[in-house]
Amino acid sequence: MKKAFWSNSKIAILGGGSFGTVLANIAAQNCAAVTMYVRAEDQARAMNSTRMNPNYVKDLVLDSKIKAVSHYEKVFEQPLDLILFALPSHATREQAKIVAPYLKGSEMILHATKGIEEQSLKRISTVLAEELPVVRIGAISGPNLAGEIAKGEPAATVVASAFDDVIAAGEAVLSTPRFRVYTAHDLIGVEWGGTLKNIFAIASGILDSVGFGWNTRSLLLSRGLAEMVRFGVAMGAQSETFLGLAGMGDLIATCSSNQSRNFRVGYHLAKGETLDAVLAELGQVAEGVRTTRIVYEFARERGIEMPITESVYKIIQGQWSVEQGVQHLMTRPQVQDEWV
Amino acid sequence: MIDPRTGSHPSVRFEHHPAVRGEIYRLDDRSYRQSIIDEVVARTLQDVQYQDPRLLLEETLYHERMRLRKSRAHWLTSPYIAARNQRDRDFIRSIRSGLRNTVGLEDYRHLLENYTDHFGSEICGNFEPKVYDFAIRAVPWMFSWLLNAASLKRILPWGMSESLNTRLKVVGEVDHLQRLAEKGTILMVPTHMSNIDSILIGYVIHLMSLPPFAYGAGLNLFTNPILGFAMSRLGAYTVDRQKVSGLYKSSLKNYSTAILKRGIHSIFFPAGGRVRSGAIESRLKLGLLGTALQAQIERYQENHPNPNIYIVPMVMSYPFVFEASSLIEDYLEQAGKHRFMPNDGAEPFVLFNVIRFFWKLFSSRSELWVRIGKPMDVFGNFVDENGISIGPNGTSVDPRRWLMSEGELKTVPQRDREYTQILGEKISTRYHAENVVLSSHLVAFSLFQVLRKQYPQLDLFRFLRLAEAQRMVPMDRFYEEAERCCAMIKKAANSGKLHLSHTLQCGDVKIWVEDGVRQLGLFHDAKVAKIVTHDSAAAITTDDMNLLYYYRNRLTGYGFGKLDEASQSRDIFGETDEKGFLV
Numbered sequence: 001m002k003k004a005f006w007s008n009s010k011i012a013i014l015g016g017g018s019f020g021t022v023l024a025n026i027a028a029q030n031c032a033a034v035t036m037y038v039r040a041e042d043q044a045r046a047m048n049s050t051r052m053n054p055n056y057v058k059d060l061v062l063d064s065k066i067k068a069v070s071h072y073e074k075v076f077e078q079p080l081d082l083i084l085f086a087l088p089s090h091a092t093r094e095q096a097k098i099v100a101p102y103l104k105g106s107e108m109i110l111h112a113t114k115g116i117e118e119q120s121l122k123r124i125s126t127v128l129a130e131e132l133p134v135v136r137i138g139a140i141s142g143p144n145l146a147g148e149i150a151k152g153e154p155a156a157t158v159v160a161s162a163f164d165d166v167i168a169a170g171e172a173v174l175s176t177p178r179f180r181v182y183t184a185h186d187l188i189g190v191e192w193g194g195t196l197k198n199i200f201a202i203a204s205g206i207l208d209s210v211g212f213g214w215n216t217r218s219l220l221l222s223r224g225l226a227e228m229v230r231f232g233v234a235m236g237a238q239s240e241t242f243l244g245l246a247g248m249g250d251l252i253a254t255c256s257s258n259q260s261r262n263f264r265v266g267y268h269l270a271k272g273e274t275l276d277a278v279l280a281e282l283g284q285v286a287e288g289v290r291t292t293r294i295v296y297e298f299a300r301e302r303g304i305e306m307p308i309t310e311s312v313y314k315i316i317q318g319q320w321s322v323e324q325g326v327q328h329l330m331t332r333p334q335v336q337d338e339w340v
Numbered sequence: 341m342i343d344p345r346t347g348s349h350p351s352v353r354f355e356h357h358p359a360v361r362g363e364i365y366r367l368d369d370r371s372y373r374q375s376i377i378d379e380v381v382a383r384t385l386q387d388v389q390y391q392d393p394r395l396l397l398e399e400t401l402y403h404e405r406m407r408l409r410k411s412r413a414h415w416l417t418s419p420y421i422a423a424r425n426q427r428d429r430d431f432i433r434s435i436r437s438g439l440r441n442t443v444g445l446e447d448y449r450h451l452l453e454n455y456t457d458h459f460g461s462e463i464c465g466n467f468e469p470k471v472y473d474f475a476i477r478a479v480p481w482m483f484s485w486l487l488n489a490a491s492l493k494r495i496l497p498w499g500m501s502e503s504l505n506t507r508l509k510v511v512g513e514v515d516h517l518q519r520l521a522e523k524g525t526i527l528m529v530p531t532h533m534s535n536i537d538s539i540l541i542g543y544v545i546h547l548m549s550l551p552p553f554a555y556g557a558g559l560n561l562f563t564n565p566i567l568g569f570a571m572s573r574l575g576a577y578t579v580d581r582q583k584v585s586g587l588y589k590s591s592l593k594n595y596s597t598a599i600l601k602r603g604i605h606s607i608f609f610p611a612g613g614r615v616r617s618g619a620i621e622s623r624l625k626l627g628l629l630g631t632a633l634q635a636q637i638e639r640y641q642e643n644h645p646n647p648n649i650y651i652v653p654m655v656m657s658y659p660f661v662f663e664a665s666s667l668i669e670d671y672l673e674q675a676g677k678h679r680f681m682p683n684d685g686a687e688p689f690v691l692f693n694v695i696r697f698f699w700k701l702f703s704s705r706s707e708l709w710v711r712i713g714k715p716m717d718v719f720g721n722f723v724d725e726n727g728i729s730i731g732p733n734g735t736s737v738d739p740r741r742w743l744m745s746e747g748e749l750k751t752v753p754q755r756d757r758e759y760t761q762i763l764g765e766k767i768s769t770r771y772h773a774e775n776v777v778l779s780s781h782l783v784a785f786s787l788f789q790v791l792r793k794q795y796p797q798l799d800l801f802r803f804l805r806l807a808e809a810q811r812m813v814p815m816d817r818f819y820e821e822a823e824r825c826c827a828m829i830k831k832a833a834n835s836g837k838l839h840l841s842h843t844l845q846c847g848d849v850k851i852w853v854e855d856g857v858r859q860l861g862l863f864h865d866a867k868v869a870k871i872v873t874h875d876s877a878a879a880i881t882t883d884d885m886n887l888l889y890y891y892r893n894r895l896t897g898y899g900f901g902k903l904d905e906a907s908q909s910r911d912i913f914g915e916t917d918e919k920g921f922l923v
Contacts, residue, residue, distance in 0.1 A: 005746040005747055097733060100731070100732060100733040100735050101733065101735055103735070104738070104741050105731075105737055105738055105739075105741030105742045105744075106741040106742070106744040129732075130732055131732050131733060132731075132732060133721075133731025133732060133733075133735040133736075133737045134731075134742075135719065135742070135758075135759070135762060136742075136755070162758050163754070163755050163758050164752070164754040164755065165745050165746075165752065165754075165755050
């Protein structure tokens with residue numbers, strides 16, 4: 001029953017970035033039709049004619065069921081069963097507002113954004129719930145570097161939602177023999193896990209740049225995880241979630257891969273470049289820089305202890321040198337903590 | 341444009357709206373009642389179909405035996421409950437003898453059916469139009485007699501002519517509600533502060549020219565012979581909170597589903613019981629609330645002509661609360677455990693006290709506010725005048741689509757629990773937004789705050805035991821704090837987070853403080869706030885810290901005073917504090 005329904009389903013993916021494209025290709029294996037919304041008309045046209053999206057994912061041939069469009073009317077021409085948001089955090093609300101009138105209410109919503117809304121500190125699923133006439137919303141998160149998935153290397157993700165309906169949809173649509181779906185109800189934990197790890201990716205880049213070895217790196221990862229748990233629990237998440245793919249898993253992938261934008265920000269900062277110079281060179285916004293500031297300020301106000309975040313923040317702001325940041329962490333008073 | 345402060349209805353005009361005979365009139369028919377009971381039994385048996393019938397029977401018997409053992413009802417003091425208990429004992433005996441002589445699974449099923457039928461018949465309410473017609477004449481007459489008799493005592497200039505409308509403010513979405521009552525089924529969800537609520541709600545429903553509502557009433561309301569007689573014939577169904585067995589709870593829920601499904605307007609208190617702390621409910625019991633969604637699904641499936649069920653919050657603001665001191669004692673005892681030292685003495689709910697309450701209310705210039713909140717659908721979306729659900733960004737929502745899972749409109753237990761939880765949160769949010777703050781609440785809040793600031797290091801329970809000399813606050817200091825608090829809630833009122841009474845809206849600080857102090861002093865023997873002369877200067881103080889805390893709590897949940905909440909529920913930072921700081 002379930003399989004039959006989803007293999008006849010029609011889904012849409014909003015956002016033509018690297019992860020969106022990869023997800024579209026996966027979903028096409030399980031669904032009847034996949035529509036991809038991309039902003040630029042020529043990108044859509046190129047994707048439809050060349051069956052490639054080379055600016056984002058090299059060497060990935062798009063499945064024949066995928067159709068790229070650049071107008072929302074076209075996306076919603078036919079009733080959809082699942083809509084996947086793969087947009088940067090700052091664009092989500094604005095796009096959701098535009099999409100809202102098209103929705104019928106029976107669609108399931110998933111998003112793959114690893115970030116939060118800047119001013120309000122709201123999670124993306126909350127933003128979507130505020131803007132869309134739908135409440136069955138979930139998130140996809142995990143160690144999912146798009147390039148590796150595109151090559152067909154084995155990988156897994158977490159689909160989280162309060163609703164089993166959404167989880168079942170995510171499972172049916174995204175499972176393939178090379179891509180495994182785990183499920184969770186702790187949406188708060190999964191979304192915060194994906195967001196918070198970016199802070200430590202910057203820190204990891206800094207350590208790599210300075211040339212510290214594996215002891216230091218794993219020190220960062222484990223104490224970073226402790227900070228993620230502390231913050232996440234304060235936001236209403238369950239600590240266990242952070243031990244899984246969407247927490248520890250994602251943290252390891254992002255902190256070890258030098259492809260990560262956040263990692264590169266840290267790497268160049270530690271070489272003595274200013275933040276503006278680094279960001280300009282990167283050409284894209286690194287979510288981690290914003291996340292660090294928001295999380296740092298929030299945690300300080302609320303008395304959540306996050307020393308690594310504090311150091312990263314001060315290094316980013318140019319207030320501390322790397323050495324000062326490291327010294328701050330290593331010479332803190334001894335603490336008692338469950339997560340040692 | 342509706343004025344947000346006074347609502348759409350400055351004073352309710354009732355008679356103009358034609359009363360529709362509601363579906364509830366059919367309860368008068370015996371076979372109709374039987375069909376409901378049969379449905380309750382069938383549903384309940386279906387709920388428990390995968391459980392071992394013998395274990396379930398034994399468990400139910402156990403709970404019932406325990407309850408009866410603890411019950412202290414005596415024939416002389418509470419004949420009604422004693423009679424019920426006797427009936428239950430007899431029934432239990434028959435079930436037990438049945439259990440002893442039973443061998444087969446079918447026999448157990450049969451016994452289980454008997455038990456459910458016993459519960460169902462006990463819950464099921466009756467409705468007799470004659471009693472209703474009598475009551476709707478008698479009650480207003482009684483109220484106005486009481487009102488005028490009480491007023492005369494004070495020789496008010498308007499003497500006998502005073503009408504109830506000046507004292508009982510029914511504001512909010514009255515028109516809207518009246519219209520929706522013809523388009524669908526209403527589920528009214530009031531806040532629950534006091535036992536007076538039940539009487540008041542029945543009366544307000546009548547004032548609004550709505551057909552009578554069915555509602556779940558606690559056993560204590562049936563114990564008074566007059567009230568009990570009326571209640572059991574006015575569509576009230578019996579809720580016995582002492583019965584804790586799963587089978588009973590399931591029967592109760594199924595009764596609610598069955599009557600909502602039949603389109604009988606209903607009322608229940610989603611908080612389960614009266615709020616002990618004096619705060620506005622933030623935690624609702626979702627079990628009963630879920631029956632609305634279930635009934636909604638079935639009405640869609642059966643293609644009823646007017647299928648929609650509308651949820652209408654209702655918030656009552658009392659200047660003083662009938663059983664405040666026993667409630668807050670209860671609350672503090674639970675929250676504080678060893679840190680709290682209980683006093684004795686509680687007000688029993690007897691007719692004399694009820695009359696005394698209304699007498700006090702009417703003989704002073706006190707106002708009682710009832711605010712009808714914005715109607716919502718079963719998911720907590722607002723509905724417009726035509727009964728269409730409105731989603732975010734002004735989109736219209738078809739609730740049927742929200743109930744589609746894998747292409748079918750059906751019940752999905754996990755999904756429905758989540759929906760119900762969302763509805764519960766919405767209702768609680770609306771409760772806060774529809775609350776009308778009275779001068780007495782703000783006086784209590786300000787006095788509590790100003791005292792608390794003097795002793796910030798004290799644990800709450802130690803603080804509540806301040807000595808009398810320590811509770812004295814010079815008047816000018818108090819005014820300062822009062823003005824600060826007033827500015828704070830005015831700001832909140834302007835952004836739609838709550839409403840203010842007329843006195844608070846226009847008054848300068850001296851006027852509303854005086855009014856508030858007077859209201860707080862009316863009903864309770866201990867003065868909650870009083871102005872005294874201390875060291876030849878005016879000062880304000882309180883006789884009863886617990887009561888002060890109780891009235892002050894009405895303004896919690898808005899983020900006005902982060903300190904001092906004994907329970908941590910709304911005080912945890914992050915996601916759970918949607919009321920304040922993330923905005």
